[in-house]
Amino acid sequence: MQNALQLAWLVPFFPLLGFLITGLFRRQLSKTMIAIVGNAVVFASLLVSVWIFVQVKDGNSYVAEYFNFISAGSLKIPFALQIDALSSLFLLIVTGVSFIIHFYSVFYMKEESREHYGRFFSYMNLFVFSMLLLVMGANFVIMFIGWEGVGLCSYLLIGYWFKNKEYNKAADKAFIMNRIGDLGFLIAMFWILSKTGSFDFAVVFSKASALSTTDVTIITLLLFIGATGKSAQIPLYTWLPDAMAGPTPVSALIHAATMVTAGVYMIARSNVLYSLAPLSQYIIAIVGLATAILAATVALKQNDIKKVLAYSTVSQLGYMFLGLGVGAYSAGVFHVMTHAFFKALLFLAAGSVIHAMSGEQDIRKMGGLRGKLKTTYFTFLVGCIAISGIPPFSGFFSKDAILLSTYEHNKILYVIAIFGTLLTAFYMFRLLFLTFNGNFRGTDEQHHHLHESKAGITLPLIVLAILSFVGGFADIPEIFGKGGNRLTEFLAPVIPLSHGASVSHSTEMMLMFIPAVLVLLVIVYAWYRFKNYRPSEEKGLGKILENKWYVDEFYDKIFVKPLYQLGSFLNKTFERSVVDGLVNGVGKLVNYGSRQIRLLQSGQIGSYILLMVLSMLFVFIIQFFLRK
Amino acid sequence: MPINYYIFLSLTLFTIGIVGILIRRNAIIVFMCIEIMLNAVNLLLVAFSKMHHLQGAAAMPTAGTDGQIFVFFIMVVAAAEVTVGLAIIVMMFRNIHSIDINFLNRLKH
Amino acid sequence: MGVTQILFWILSVLAVFSALMVVASKNPVYSVLWLILIFFAISGLYLLLNAQFLAIVNIIVYAGAIMVLFLFVIMLMNLNRDNEPQKNKWMKFAGIVSGGCLLLVLVAALKNAETKSAVAEMGTGNIGLIENLGKALFNDYVIPFEISSVLFLSAMVGAVVLGKKEASQNSSSGES
Numbered sequence: 017m018q019n020a021l022q023l024a025w026l027v028p029f030f031p032l033l034g035f036l037i038t039g040l041f042r043r044q045l046s047k048t049m050i051a052i053v054g055n056a057v058v059f060a061s062l063l064v065s066v067w068i069f070v071q072v073k074d075g076n077s078y079v080a081e082y083f084n085f086i087s088a089g090s091l092k093i094p095f096a097l098q099i100d101a102l103s104s105l106f107l108l109i110v111t112g113v114s115f116i117i118h119f120y121s122v123f124y125m126k127e128e129s130r131e132h133y134g135r136f137f138s139y140m141n142l143f144v145f146s147m148l149l150l151v152m153g154a155n156f157v158i159m160f161i162g163w164e165g166v167g168l169c170s171y172l173l174i175g176y177w178f179k180n181k182e183y184n185k186a187a188d189k190a191f192i193m194n195r196i197g198d199l200g201f202l203i204a205m206f207w208i209l210s211k212t213g214s215f216d217f218a219v220v221f222s223k224a225s226a227l228s229t230t231d232v233t234i235i236t237l238l239l240f241i242g243a244t245g246k247s248a249q250i251p252l253y254t255w256l257p258d259a260m261a262g263p264t265p266v267s268a269l270i271h272a273a274t275m276v277t278a279g280v281y282m283i284a285r286s287n288v289l290y291s292l293a294p295l296s297q298y299i300i301a302i303v304g305l306a307t308a309i310l311a312a313t314v315a316l317k318q319n320d321i322k323k324v325l326a327y328s329t330v331s332q333l334g335y336m337f338l339g340l341g342v343g344a345y346s347a348g349v350f351h352v353m354t355h356a357f358f359k360a361l362l363f364l365a366a367g368s369v370i371h372a373m374s375g376e377q378d379i380r381k382m383g384g385l386r387g388k389l390k391t392t393y394f395t396f397l398v399g400c401i402a403i404s405g406i407p408p409f410s411g412f413f414s415k416d417a418i419l420l421s422t423y424e425h426n427k428i429l430y431v432i433a434i435f436g437t438l439l440t441a442f443y444m445f446r447l448l449f450l451t452f453n454g455n456f457r458g459t460d461e462q463h464h465h466l467h468e469s470k471a472g473i474t475l476p477l478i479v480l481a482i483l484s485f486v487g488g489f490a491d492i493p494e495i496f497g498k499g500g501n502r503l504t505e506f507l508a509p510v511i512p513l514s515h516g517a518s519v520s521h522s523t524e525m526m527l528m529f530i531p532a533v534l535v536l537l538v539i540v541y542a543w544y545r546f547k548n549y550r551p552s553e554e555k556g557l558g559k560i561l562e563n564k565w566y567v568d569e570f571y572d573k574i575f576v577k578p579l580y581q582l583g584s585f586l587n588k589t590f591e592r593s594v595v596d597g598l599v600n601g602v603g604k605l606v607n608y609g610s611r612q613i614r615l616l617q618s619g620q621i622g623s624y625i626l627l628m629v630l631s632m633l634f635v636f637i638i639q640f641f642l643r644k
Numbered sequence: 645m646p647i648n649y650y651i652f653l654s655l656t657l658f659t660i661g662i663v664g665i666l667i668r669r670n671a672i673i674v675f676m677c678i679e680i681m682l683n684a685v686n687l688l689l690v691a692f693s694k695m696h697h698l699q700g701a702a703a704m705p706t707a708g709t710d711g712q713i714f715v716f717f718i719m720v721v722a723a724a725e726v727t728v729g730l731a732i733i734v735m736m737f738r739n740i741h742s743i744d745i746n747f748l749n750r751l752k753h
Numbered sequence: 754m755g756v757t758q759i760l761f762w763i764l765s766v767l768a769v770f771s772a773l774m775v776v777a778s779k780n781p782v783y784s785v786l787w788l789i790l791i792f793f794a795i796s797g798l799y800l801l802l803n804a805q806f807l808a809i810v811n812i813i814v815y816a817g818a819i820m821v822l823f824l825f826v827i828m829l830m831n832l833n834r835d836n837e838p839q840k841n842k843w844m845k846f847a848g849i850v851s852g853g854c855l856l857l858v859l860v861a862a863l864k865n866a867e868t869k870s871a872v873a874e875m876g877t878g879n880i881g882l883i884e885n886l887g888k889a890l891f892n893d894y895v896i897p898f899e900i901s902s903v904l905f906l907s908a909m910v911g912a913v914v915l916g917k918k919e920a921s922q923n924s925s926s927g928e929s
Contacts, residue, residue, distance in 0.1 A: 629851050640862035647871040653765050659856040664776035666848025691873045694802050708880045709889040720901045724908035726819050731912040
């Protein structure tokens with residue numbers, strides 16, 4: 017039955033509709049209506065996505081061309097949507113997690129005024145729409161539209177509280193960093209076009225093997241630059257922690273369901289190209305791992321609850337890229353899925369904590385919240401366990417899949433990656449213990465105000481906690497019995513199966529449990545360390561980590577300051593003398609010229625006739641002598 | 645007579661008329677120069693009407709009549725124009741007591 | 754060179770010389786008189802081209818009616834003095850030069866026109882006779898002819914209106 021697939025356009029259409037309704041009528045509709053519309057459209061596309069997923073599971077795939085988007089000469093770019101295993105899985109993740117976040121936002125944002133409430137939901141819907149377009153596009157151009165769309169929406173949402181200058185700066189930063197990556201993507205697209213003559217995924221991938229290695233390597237590296245912008249990898253990752261300026265649901269949306277997974281999706285989609293470019297894969301693996309370690313070290317010393325989560329996202333994304341880099345595309349996608357669950361959970365739980373703390377985000381001023389926020393605590397704990405990779409929670413399986421592939425690929429990378437997972441466990445449990453254990457360190461007023469959030473907020477947490485728990489079973493390794501690796505098999509039409517595990521089962525078992533035991537040890541150490549936490553000034557390495565390796569300052573010095581100086585130079589010197597001079601000069605010249613020419617209008621008929629005769633002369637000369 | 649002679653004669657008269665307009669300030673003289681130009685054109689029209697007449701006469705005896713009719717109408721219009729033009733000059737003289745066209749610089753304002 | 758050719762040359766030179774004198778004369782009355790001479794010369798040329806009707810009309814309308822009108826106005830306004838303010842010398846020079854250039858350009862352009870072999874027949878043909886022109890005028894051109902009478906009427910009315918605008922000491926209507 018192809019019906020569901022023919023209705024694929026409904027998936028992005030619903031959020032677009034929601035965007036239009038909530039955006040255009042935000043002054044007219046009541047907040048309840050806005051909330052209903054905003055949620056209903058996402059829920060509708062979730063339903064359609066589920067339906068599509070069921071169809072795809074039966075082995076269907078579908079490419080629908082709706083109209084010619086660009087038609088120039090021999091170049092035809094149709095507006096086409098593609099449904100296959102990879103995109104349908106992403107549809108599920110995006111719409112599912114987005115719906116939960118939307119639902120959560122209804123309660124989280126309820127104190128906003130009606131107009132801003134509508135604005136918030138319209139941006140959120142647009143965000144989901146862009147992401148769906150990105151995922152469903154059947155060629156690079158449609159993907160790029162979505163790609164730019166999420167960039168725009170992230171800008172809008174990070175700067176949602178636009179009255180705060182810092183937030184606006186964070187929004188600018190996110191946008192500009194993304195633009196740098198987008199440029200890479202764009203150049204890659206042009207390169208692809210010039211080499212294959214098409215933007216269509218099917219055409220490009222079928223022609224990929226005919227390309228020279230140099231071309232493929234350059235294309236894949238450029239695409240990867242695009243991915244580093246969107247998915248916050250070195251060197252373009254600094255925008256993501258700053259993106260915490262937006263409301264918490266926005267952070268959850270950006271980190272879990274949409275934006276940052278775009279890069280992973282794009283590379284997984286282009287796996288055909290990457291498989292042909294070992295050098296690019298190698299670079300991706302290195303960059304991914306470096307990002308993972310760097311972000312993990314920074315997360316160790318952050319004191320803002322959302323910042324810690326942000327750096328953990330960067331770190332986890334690093335793992336995803338590591339997975340992609342070692343050729344385990346399905347493992348990377350799997351990690352995207354599990355990460356979507358537990359990172360959304362962690363962010364929403366953090367939102368609940370911030371709510372309870374009356375907007376306080378500094379974990380040094382929290383502590384002992386366990387008693388008051390029971391549901392939040394337990395769900396947060398689930399999230400922490402999942403991200404740390406303790407069996408049988410979801411993070412364990414996905415991370416294990418990546419680590420296993422890394423082990424097959426390169427032992428050194430594997431050891432470093434294990435070190436990274438230990439760091440992950442450490443900073444996540446540091447966060448957990450500082451927030452929920454020990455004594456309360458905030459003001460009395462805050463203490464008095466502490467309360468568990470309403471059901472509207474805790475319900476999504478519980479749902480996500482369950483998903484974080486069971487999500488891993490989608491792709492449990494074969495060694496746990498038959499019927500494993502389902503996700504990998506599901507994705508097989510898009511992502512060819514890798515050449516089978518080359519490690520024996522006993523090794524695999526060992527590789528699985530040694531990290532798990534180490535992680536447990538780290539958690540115990542963290543508990544011991546932060547049981548009775550007292551805020552103290554950081555010194556030495558700690559201070560460097562607290563300041564995020566001074567990367568922001570470094571970028572500031574190397575790129576931002578010189579650009580500002582260039583800007584002010586251009587403004588003061590070039591603009592004033594050259595541009596203004598040119599513009600004013602033209603004005604003055606015209607002014608002067610017209611003042612002189614004005615004298616011609618003497619009002620004396622004689623002079624007019626003289627001019628007339630001269631013009632006649634002129635015309636005759638042209639007509640008779642110069643025409644030939 | 646070759647038609648070229650008529651053309652050059654006509655052009656000469658026409659140009660003299662233009663030069664007269666350019667260099668004289670007396671409105672009546674200017675007017676007369678216009679009449680010279682009109683007559684130059686008339687002369688040319690009549691000359692053209694008699695061109696090729698013999699070849700065409702067999703097929704169409706009245707060929708060239710149109711040209712002369714045109715001349716007639718030009719005279720008619722010229723007469724009407726002179727009537728009005730002179731009336732304007734008279735009025736102008738009555739107002740500014742001069743017929744110097746350089747006083748007519750109201751176009752400037 | 755037959756008589757007609759000689760007459761053509763004489764009349765041509767007369768016309769050009771008279772035209773120059775019209776422009777050059779200081780006294781408007783002399784200009785008018787030279788202008789009348791031009792009309793006569795041109796009428797003579799019409800006669801040479803066997804266009805008797807136009808020759809007669811030219812003399813009657815132009816030399817007769819229009820020129821009388823000119824003279825009448827000049828006399829009326831007492832303009833027959835040669836105290837006309839002269840134009841700027843440079844302006845005059847520029848006018849003459851540009852006019853000369855125009856003539857030069859036109860002659861140069863038309864010199865090589867494909868009219869070399871064409872001839873204006875003199876003294877033959879009867880299209881210029883009153884009979885033929887009258888037939889053409891009252892058959893093919895009767896409507897323009899009638900409209901031209903309306904034009905005259907409106908010109909007359911216009912002249913009267915213009916002339917009577919202020920206290921009517923001068924009136925210049927009732928011509929042709």
